[in-house]
Amino acid sequence: MPDTFKDGNVPYAVRAYSPEVLLAALKKMMLIRKFEEGAEDSYTRGLIHGTMHLSIGQEASAVGSCMSLTDEDKITSTHRGHGHCVAKGADLGKMFAEFFGKETGYCKGRGGSMHIADPAKGNLGANGIVGGGLPIAVGAALSAKRLGTGAVTVCFFGDGANNEGAFHEALNMAAVWKLPVVFVCENNKYGMSTSTERSTAVKNIADRSASYSMPGVTVDGNDFSAVAEAVDAAVERARSGEGPSLVENVTYRWRGHSKSDRNRYRTKEEIAEWMERDPIATMAAMLIDHKIIDQDGVAALEAETTQIIKDAITFASGSPDPDVSEATRDVYTQEAAA
Amino acid sequence: MPDTFKDGNVPYAVRAYSPEVLLAALKKMMLIRKFEEGAEDSYTRGLIHGTMHLSIGQEASAVGSCMSLTDEDKITSTHRGHGHCVAKGADLGKMFAEFFGKETGYCKGRGGSMHIADPAKGNLGANGIVGGGLPIAVGAALSAKRLGTGAVTVCFFGDGANNEGAFHEALNMAAVWKLPVVFVCENNKYGMSTSTERSTAVKNIADRSASYSMPGVTVDGNDFSAVAEAVDAAVERARSGEGPSLVENVTYRWRGHSKSDRNRYRTKEEIAEWMERDPIATMAAMLIDHKIIDQDGVAALEAETTQIIKDAITFASGSPDPDVSEATRDVYTQEAAA
Amino acid sequence: MNMQAKPTLRELSYAEAIREAMDIALSQDERVILMGEDIGVYGGAFQVTGDLVEKYGTDRVMDTPISELGGAGIAVGAALTGLRPIFEFQFSDFAALAMEQIVNQAAKVRYMLGGAVSVPLVMRFPAGSGTGAAAQHSQSLEAWLGHVPGLKVVQPSTPEDAKGLLLAALEDPDPVMIFEHKILYKMKGPVPEGYYTTPIGKAAIRRTGKDVSIIATSIMAQKAMTAAETLAGEGIDAEVIDLRTVRPMDRETVLASVRKTGRLLCVYEGVKTLGVGAEISAMVAESDAFDFLDAPIIRLGGAESPIPYNPELEKAVVPQVPDILDAARGLLKGRI
Amino acid sequence: MNMQAKPTLRELSYAEAIREAMDIALSQDERVILMGEDIGVYGGAFQVTGDLVEKYGTDRVMDTPISELGGAGIAVGAALTGLRPIFEFQFSDFAALAMEQIVNQAAKVRYMLGGAVSVPLVMRFPAGSGTGAAAQHSQSLEAWLGHVPGLKVVQPSTPEDAKGLLLAALEDPDPVMIFEHKILYKMKGPVPEGYYTTPIGKAAIRRTGKDVSIIATSIMAQKAMTAAETLAGEGIDAEVIDLRTVRPMDRETVLASVRKTGRLLCVYEGVKTLGVGAEISAMVAESDAFDFLDAPIIRLGGAESPIPYNPELEKAVVPQVPDILDAARGLLKGRI
Ligand SMILES: Cc1ncc(C[n+]2csc(CCOP(=O)(O)OP(=O)(O)O)c2C)c(N)n1
Ligand SMILES: Cc1ncc(C[n+]2csc(CCOP(=O)(O)OP(=O)(O)O)c2C)c(N)n1
Numbered sequence A, B: 001m002p003d004t005f006k007d008g009n010v011p012y013a014v015r016a017y018s019p020e021v022l023l024a025a026l027k028k029m030m031l032i033r034k035f036e037e038g039a040e041d042s043y044t045r046g047l048i049h050g051t052m053h054l055s056i057g058q059e060a061s062a063v064g065s066c067m068s069l070t071d072e073d074k075i076t077s078t079h080r081g082h083g084h085c086v087a088k089g090a091d092l093g094k095m096f097a098e099f100f101g102k103e104t105g106y107c108k109g110r111g112g113s114m115h116i117a118d119p120a121k122g123n124l125g126a127n128g129i130v131g132g133g134l135p136i137a138v139g140a141a142l143s144a145k146r147l148g149t150g151a152v153t154v155c156f157f158g159d160g161a162n163n164e165g166a167f168h169e170a171l172n173m174a175a176v177w178k179l180p181v182v183f184v185c186e187n188n189k190y191g192m193s194t195s196t197e198r199s200t201a202v203k204n205i206a207d208r209s210a211s212y213s214m215p216g217v218t219v220d221g222n223d224f225s226a227v228a229e230a231v232d233a234a235v236e237r238a239r240s241g242e243g244p245s246l247v248e249n250v251t252y253r254w255r256g257h258s259k260s261d262r263n264r265y266r267t268k269e270e271i272a273e274w275m276e277r278d279p280i281a282t283m284a285a286m287l288i289d290h291k292i293i294d295q296d297g298v299a300a301l302e303a304e305t306t307q308i309i310k311d312a313i314t315f316a317s318g319s320p321d322p323d324v325s326e327a328t329r330d331v332y333t334q335e336a337a338a
Numbered sequence C, D: 001m002n003m004q005a006k007p008t009l010r011e012l013s014y015a016e017a018i019r020e021a022m023d024i025a026l027s028q029d030e031r032v033i034l035m036g037e038d039i040g041v042y043g044g045a046f047q048v049t050g051d052l053v054e055k056y057g058t059d060r061v062m063d064t065p066i067s068e069l070g071g072a073g074i075a076v077g078a079a080l081t082g083l084r085p086i087f088e089f090q091f092s093d094f095a096a097l098a099m100e101q102i103v104n105q106a107a108k109v110r111y112m113l114g115g116a117v118s119v120p121l122v123m124r125f126p127a128g129s130g131t132g133a134a135a136q137h138s139q140s141l142e143a144w145l146g147h148v149p150g151l152k153v154v155q156p157s158t159p160e161d162a163k164g165l166l167l168a169a170l171e172d173p174d175p176v177m178i179f180e181h182k183i184l185y186k187m188k189g190p191v192p193e194g195y196y197t198t199p200i201g202k203a204a205i206r207r208t209g210k211d212v213s214i215i216a217t218s219i220m221a222q223k224a225m226t227a228a229e230t231l232a233g234e235g236i237d238a239e240v241i242d243l244r245t246v247r248p249m250d251r252e253t254v255l256a257s258v259r260k261t262g263r264l265l266c267v268y269e270g271v272k273t274l275g276v277g278a279e280i281s282a283m284v285a286e287s288d289a290f291d292f293l294d295a296p297i298i299r300l301g302g303a304e305s306p307i308p309y310n311p312e313l314e315k316a317v318v319p320q321v322p323d324i325l326d327a328a329r330g331l332l333k334g335r336i
């Protein structure tokens, strides 16, 4: 990474990544947005039985946090996990198929939105339990350290999750054992209806890093470059054996918490304000500014990603349902032990 | 309290309390020491069936932390709770009786050392679960606030307990709701065999208070005056509605963790060093220094407390065992609801 | 059933009935508080608390941070010291985070202290499958708490009982755990106005019959009633008993029924193995009613599997009306 | 029993046998790590890990902070990603703090992910009463985990099985929960040298008999053997089966025994209601073996009470040999 190029006017991302990588990142952010919109639409059209938690507005956090990860590196995700999954390289068709409960889905229709995982790409899975992924991420980091794989784990969790005891225990042990894990708090201001002010006795969640003697930084989670800069540094630190870090991406979810949210706990104005800070538009503008893409290129990307989503939905819709007689398959591992 | 008397050479305790109060505190510290010695002796003589966790060496923390509490104020205690119980005014005979499993004990022989409680004096009980008392203390503070009783709760817990998720959750909620509770961490350097260095990713446990935007202070837990000064201030803060605080009393347990400890994780030298900083001797010396008592007085107190313990053991030994046919009594409340 | 019930009946949903019970409790007793995640302005994940926060304020209808263990422990401490908390878990599955406070503290502290204290605590657990929320949001864990002395555990299956059992729980000086079924929240039924209680520890005979005793819990009591109507058409006269309380179990009502019918079918949504039906079966098999049994005791419980997401799979892993019909017919095959 | 067992037998204590199993596993497989509170230099609260840390170092015998939920979750994450952790709870009661990771994560993740992963995790739970440690340190909670699909749950009652089941658990790709009885740790018995496994899911017939089947778990299997000797002197020929595995339960062995004897007595230390004996009873009562039953199925389980401190009370709340004798005699009263 061009550490010598210290032009303050050139954002980190533009300095750090090639145009191809940046365009791929923008594309992923668009895919996330459109996946969520497609999910929402499918839900409205009655195709979905369960619930869903959309990450529209948080795309920069998901993609920016995974920039320096390889398929060997792991992530743990949350109930609001579609974006992380796409960022880590998932197949959109298999994601939709899972969302539709199909046998071709990532979980063969057993998991649904809240459990989509992609172990082959290092995504250990979304989690229905708030905070559930925090210790699991530390465990993955422990494996990496013991087995000497050099892999890093990025652990996504929400502002709400930071008040779970699991947060405290996981960060403490990660620090005591200097494990290669980066805790990425996606602070979207609310855990369901409860604002951080009403639930969290500290101003910045990143400040809690002091309790674990690890670096903590709060960044604009809607600024792709700021997110990438902070998380890349933390990943590098983890990879070089210096231990865990906490990065807080301040962001906002545009939609309700889940399908049934009446948005009683926040104002229309607040939502509108945040929508003006659209992370995708911001990212596109930055790339246009630095001549990495132009308006037409953006439009072409829009069209391309729209088509990908369309194809993914077509694949998913046309996929078979699981066989009901196999409802209890995969509770245990069938094959005999080695 | 003589806030105007600002003589730096006069310790807080001497400024803050009357001689009677100070002598009563010294007496309590002696009673704790002798209770523990009596317990140990009984154990060695085979009178005790279960385990025990002795607080010898930690007497200043127990007594100093309860100085400004009334019987309306609550404490929650720990597995190492004999000292807290005495400090909150318990009857020594009923304590020994419980330790001996007698029907006359505080828990009628059902609880034993790890569950001694004295609700009439505001002691909600020891706890066999490390960290178990932390949320319970916050609940007691919530009651006080809602019912307007003005009571404060002092929550004792160990350095080991500070790594439980319950610690994090309890402190956070106490702070969010500004509840009248004082968290007193008795940092005796080890949770069983595990030193704070090997278990706790922060130098001073009190520093974790920053995560909950509450005051935190680390004091010499073997210095009665320092403990009392810190906790009194925190209690006053709580009582006046300003919310919780965290006080860390750095101290040391002279004995092993429990009956079966081989002390492999610490050195004889370390133990000897700490034994030189005997909190009772220090307290007595301070009172002698300020002419509140003399050597003869101390000797008389020693004799008096020795006799109290002797009588307590006699009472306990002579007490009846519970009736085996009543083994399942008190699982549920018998009397019909109001 | 409820002798104190006022005559005026209206139709309320199960959720509304629970809310009405909490409203009555909040208005009658200053010591009652509600605690839980998003129970305030959000109205609760299943809209059970609804707008109670507007009436009673945030001091009495308290949104907690997402801290189940600490929240439950605070409720325990509050109950020990003068308040009467009603603690809502957003989903019963999250009780797994708070078992320590429920089981090691709330259930035991009275006993451990030789009767010196009591813990008048009510906890509410939205339970069960059917919402497409998959394995971590669909469990029926009443058997865990039913195994724990010191607790009482109830499972209302009607709006009337949901209200009456909650008010009874609040009168109870000991911790009462209420497992509510999510799918029932919208079910309507007659609910007496005003204050009444439904006794904890009493099963309800929903239908008398002479051929087979169907003992069912929670939503399965509804399914059993549906099945019983069909069976009646086939000449099978089923007695349907809604267990209502898992702990303490209503031994007398169950045994009397089995002595009469000689056939027992237990229907419950929780995992079959070590679920509530295991206890019902074992209780009967060790009683004098054993001698009246004309056939094996059949249990219909949840499959030995987590709850899947796909709706058809989800239905397949818990007992449905046709399963009840098949089981009842099987039990009576010899006779017919 | 164990076909692979080497012939050389030595007497080891149950704790030593477990330690030997861990020693073999640590030396054979780099992926194996031990995690738990004070299992390093302290040697474990019950001296089960002993001096293994000296041999394998603190990287493989890891003292955890007092953080059961986080520790268990780290073990789950490690198992998901290539390690084979053996996680020790200091007392099984503290599992109440970690149920979320055990039940919502470890047990379900394979299923939730459609079989894409597995969780080769072993957890050890020192359980049971008898040490005077009172209500929060004496529980037998195997029924909770036995209720959870995705887990396997075993309860060794002999040193030989303690070693063999632990090695079998390590071979198993799925999470295996081992409930060890604290009072057994010092019990000695013959233990084959070297590597062998005891099959998970197979009960052991400890004594064949024709009059009554006593199915017992954990330490109760020992007590049942003692009782059986006395009964033999009275002309009662008891078959004693050590269940060994709670989940999956060995249906065939139990049913075959009941078909033979016609009488069933279940003996277990956990709380009677909804304890393991409830499942044994219900499993038999719904099987074809029901027709062979000559008497009600009797359960001897723990009292409906927390475990008290006083030693006499403590004994009174769990089944003892005389209780087994009385129950067996009662079952055979009609016959004699
Ligand atoms: C242990 C647990 N408690 C509660 C819930 C219900 N729940 C699901 S998401 C959510 C809010 C989480 O907030 P946050 O961590 O900030 O994530 P966000 O939804 O804002 O992305 C809650 C309360 C849960 N799934 N798990
Ligand atoms: C939840 C839980 N985990 C573990 C234990 C076992 N245990 C009892 S005391 C103790 C050490 C506690 O350390 P600390 O909090 O520092 O208190 P101290 O013993 O030093 O006074 C441990 C591990 C327990 N009782 N409860």
Ligand SMILES: [Mg+2]
Binding pocket: A158, A159, A160, A186, A187, A188, A189, A190, A191, A192
């Ligand atoms: Mg949030």
Ligand SMILES: [Mg+2]
Binding pocket: B158, B159, B160, B186, B187, B188, B189, B190, B191, B192
């Ligand atoms: Mg300590």
